[in-house]
Amino acid sequence: MQFEFSTQQQMMFDRFAELGRQAAASAGQHDAAGSFDRGTWQRLADAGLWRIPVPVALGGLGGTWADCATAMEGVATTAEDLGFLVTMLGHIGSLRIILEDGTPAQQARWLEPIMRGDVGVTAMTEATGGSDLARMRVAATPDGSSWRLDGEKVHITNAPIAALGMIAGRIPSLGAKRDITLFFVDLDQEGITIGETEDNLGIRTSPTANIRFDGARLDPINIVGKPGDGLSALYRIIAFERALYGIMAAGLIENMIAKAMARVEARMAFNRPLADYQYVQGRISDMKIASVVCRLLTYAGLEKLSAGSEDASIVCSVGKFLAGEKLLEAAEHLVQLHGHLGYMNNDLSRHLRDAVGMRIAGGTSDIQRINIFNQMRQQHARRWANDTPQTVAAE
Numbered sequence: 001m002q003f004e005f006s007t008q009q010q011m012m013f014d015r016f017a018e019l020g021r022q023a024a025a026s027a028g029q030h031d032a033a034g035s036f037d038r039g040t041w042q043r044l045a046d047a048g049l050w051r052i053p054v055p056v057a058l059g060g061l062g063g064t065w066a067d068c069a070t071a072m073e074g075v076a077t078t079a080e081d082l083g084f085l086v087t088m089l090g091h092i093g094s095l096r097i098i099l100e101d102g103t104p105a106q107q108a109r110w111l112e113p114i115m116r117g118d119v120g121v122t123a124m125t126e127a128t129g130g131s132d133l134a135r136m137r138v139a140a141t142p143d144g145s146s147w148r149l150d151g152e153k154v155h156i157t158n159a160p161i162a163a164l165g166m167i168a169g170r171i172p173s174l175g176a177k178r179d180i181t182l183f184f185v186d187l188d189q190e191g192i193t194i195g196e197t198e199d200n201l202g203i204r205t206s207p208t209a210n211i212r213f214d215g216a217r218l219d220p221i222n223i224v225g226k227p228g229d230g231l232s233a234l235y236r237i238i239a240f241e242r243a244l245y246g247i248m249a250a251g252l253i254e255n256m257i258a259k260a261m262a263r264v265e266a267r268m269a270f271n272r273p274l275a276d277y278q279y280v281q282g283r284i285s286d287m288k289i290a291s292v293v294c295r296l297l298t299y300a301g302l303e304k305l306s307a308g309s310e311d312a313s314i315v316c317s318v319g320k321f322l323a324g325e326k327l328l329e330a331a332e333h334l335v336q337l338h339g340h341l342g343y344m345n346n347d348l349s350r351h352l353r354d355a356v357g358m359r360i361a362g363g364t365s366d367i368q369r370i371n372i373f374n375q376m377r378q379q380h381a382r383r384w385a386n387d388t389p390q391t392v393a394a395e
């Protein structure tokens, strides 16, 4: 497991932390306007962020997903903007699916745009429910040698600013038991309409909108993997994104800790700095505990995913669960430790509005709990099935 950065990773972390700092300067303005910081985005892409995990032969830098996470962690530590980080998460799903599951033709068409910073979406949620993905209705129907895609995705990160991305749906003609299919599309094609940008409570720098499909043409190149075989790839993408929430939370919390420390050392109460009081110390210690645990869970999750480990899904869900819960807790501490200054409509309280969304995006906290239990139940059943004959024999 990656407890320490290599020298090269540390350099990468520092470099991207420096670039991320540029997002912090205008995060408040972008939040107020509900706009996306395309300038910082492009600088990160130009610095090679999305090329890191891509093999050199495909135009990348030949690193690993953990290397890419390290660079993203750098951004998370300085950007002070969960929205910007959520946009990175929406985008990286497109990179991962094309790199891991795409054909050479799909990689030739979409890797370069993704790496150069054309924004991507990872679209799963529908009005029928985001938690219960089995209720997805977006569907492709055969039309000669191609398909027509119909239906609507809702609340999709990056939709108003994106050029391309992964759409999860079905091909019902394959039969209900095995019809989940992943599509990859250019969003400017005929038959695809992006809805109005949603007016959200927080994470406002990462615009969300619906994506509507009205007979959008799909050619074989738009199908990722075998038609009807999309479920396992979808689960892998979901688990991968969940793993990354840990570094996002950790980076943001580290930044909050720096602000909280400065405040409690400077602010006097009853003739002593606030930092001298145990209740105050406890809040900041809890923030540090959260940041350490969330960070390590990202790298543990990524390692388990790349090893194909049986409990990868559990670890990724634990990471997402803690990231959502602990970021919200840390944002509350930040506000509380600043008293009324934290309660004003400013960059401190913005973190609290943003953090509420992190418990919903990427699968709610309760859904993570459910996934953890379901995985445990399956593991238990498998072990029980394996153990039973031995137990009986021993008796």
Ligand SMILES: Cc1cc2nc3c(=O)[nH]c(=O)nc-3n(C[C@H](O)[C@H](O)[C@H](O)COP(=O)(O)OP(=O)(O)OC[C@H]3O[C@@H](n4cnc5c(N)ncnc54)[C@H](O)[C@@H]3O)c2cc1C
Pocket (backbone or CB within 6 Å): 086, 090, 121, 122, 123, 124, 125, 126, 128, 129, 130, 131, 132, 154, 155, 156, 157, 158, 203, 208, 357, 360, 361, 362, 363, 364, 365, 366, 367, 370
């Ligand atoms: C900032 C943000 C960005 C997003 N970006 C994307 C994106 O890029 N792509 C995408 O596909 N989606 C995206 N979403 C949507 C998100 O994935 C869904 O909102 C989420 O999965 C929950 O789905 P839902 O809103 O339909 O709520 P529902 O599924 O209706 O759930 C409502 C509540 O019921 C609870 N619940 C549901 N089922 C159970 C159960 N069995 N037991 C106990 N509790 C249950 C949930 O935990 C939740 O609290 C985004 C959401 C947010 C907030």
